Amino acid sequence: MRLVIRNDYDQVSEWVAHYIKERINQFEPSKDRPFVLGLPTGSSPLSAYRRLAEFCQEGKLSFKHVVTFNMDEYVGIPRSHKQSYYSFMWTNLFKNIDIPAENINFLDGNASDLEEECRRYEAEIAKYGGIELFIGGIGPDGHIAFNEPGSSLTSRTRVKTLAYETIIANARFFDGDITKVPKLALTVGVATVMDAREVCIIITGAHRSIALAKCVEEGVNHMWTVSAIQMHPKGLIVCDEDATLELHVKTVKYFKSIEHVHQSLIGQENLGLQGELLSSEKVKRSVKLSRDMMVRKLMNAELSEEEDDDIFQDLRYTQKKRRLTQSSSP
């Protein structure tokens, strides 16, 4: 599992948006081979969605051949309801990008047969050959999508009853009237998310720090369902400094040091998007320069402009994936 730590929510969103952009561009999606992306709702991805919309408007990213699957949807409220996840995705992402409407997949909370709807959704994902990259966020109790504590870690798309606290918390969006709040939701299962070829979870804020610690440092446990990511071959967690507050100092230093080995000892230009070595040649970098950069990054110091570009060096789109060339700034 990779754990990428950034200073604050904005930097996390920036990193995730860049990552998604590069993943899609390097995949070179086409009509017959679209990029299948799993998407969450909630506060975690908001800034990343805004950044993705900006990339789209600047022409750096196109969603024409991107197919999306959202994680969940409420049961019983109309699609056009202001609080439906449909509306959330429209307002925060879809209306600002060039995705064709037929590429968007959503669970239908008003289907007459909800079990059938869940089966249909799983079949639809399988039809596309599975999800290439699933983005997610978590709640303070470590749940992913609506897989609240106690959900089976092998669960698939199904109907879930919402927890009482969740209903109370949501009442503020439904004129404070509990009777108007949806009690059921359709959600992808833990296994559905983990079936994706890559999973990227955004975890920010001090209130999620305990969940992050449980998920990273302790065992795979159905009380913290996102801990299932430990069993995924390509798991990625992007978090901010506040979310690391409950992690051991050793853990934080370890994951930061990996990135800094990448940057200073191996060199960003030799690494692909997922940290894989692009060439077997060993690259010599001045030992003093490497050590200086490593120490400064560990101290979270400010870097100058050229040095800052290096942070996104591994995230830059190159024409051919395995070339060693220096590419231009994003």
Add this chain to the structure above:
Amino acid sequence: MEPKGKITKIVNGRILLDHKIVEDSYIWIQDGKIIDAFHSFFDNHQEPDTIIDAQGCIISPGYIDLQINGAFGYDFSEVDGPIEKLTQNIEFVAKGLLQFGCTSFCPTVVTSAPQVYSKVLPLLRHRPGNAQTGAEILGAHCEGPFISTAKKGAHDQTMIQSADDGIESLDRAYGPELLKGDTVRIMTVAPEITGILQVIPQLVQRNITVSLGHSAAKIDQAEAGVSAGATFMTHLFNAMNPFHQRDPGLVGILGASDLPAPKQPERHPLPSSTSPDGNRPDPRPFYGIICDGVHVHPNSVRIAYYSHPRGCVLVTDALAGAYLQPGIYQLGGRDVEVRGASGAYVKGTDTLAGSTVSIDHCVRNFKNFTRCTVVEALEAATLHPAQTLGIQDTKGTLNAGADADILFLNDDLEIQKVFVRGVQIELQ
């Protein structure tokens, strides 16, 4: 599903939505209306056919002028000539007003004889706006004849009357058009005239916005007029008693604190910091104000604005000679000197004959006089007049469901583009 028209999407603009300027939103137009693209996208899988780049302009609803007596040499109260010629004149004015961003207006007819009303009111019925035929005619504004002789201004004294027989006096004065729902939208009356207070509720029932003006009413009579159902005031400060500390008169309505709860809450201003109850519509009416800097001193505009910010409605009260080249013209049987935007004067004197200001100029003046925000200046010429007539669902707003009457403005609120029902018009 019936076939739908092409969709136009406006991007890169700063849109007046929900009393704010928002930058990350778009406007979708289909079949002359603003739509919520959510449905067209997800239900019909429709992509926009045309994308218009607003290049950072401020996007506002089209301006609405509730009081305009004529323009370009034509007078709405003029009845000499065949019907076709009069209709042509009205259309000429409607087209010309689009140049100033005025996409809807209420042609105003001053105190006249019954024959004039019966001839001219049918021509001023509600007619939708169109890029070819001009701005939308919302219906007529009948200013008089039930007004005060003392405050007649330039109106014909011989035609001024009182409502001794109640609503029948009005039906006799205006003719059968008064009963039709879409002809008379606003009526200016003086509350102290005999019989008017009793008539106001009946006018309100006929869906007519009752406006207090051309009146010498004292504060009690003025408040009685509001309590009876008046929801507008005609050109505040003009043709009414000046503010007096012991009897503020009509102007004093802006300081009223114990008016009854409005009978038509949706026709009253939204609550502001000066409203008696911050959660309910303001019991005070809207007030029209002429912002040419001549009819009302800028300081007076500011005082009115400070006391009742959300009730302000910008009107031009333009006379027939408005928007003509400066010079001497024969209008309404008098020689009038048009001095550009600063008004028209009786020839050879400095007596004001009428205003020649355009509505977009009023918006700019209002913003400069009061130092209000862009949102407040725009709403005074869009949302507030629409609320006065009760048409805020389709006019004066950029929400889904509204008519696509849209303006692009630069930072100085100068007009860059005008759209009527989604069609761009050519500006000269």
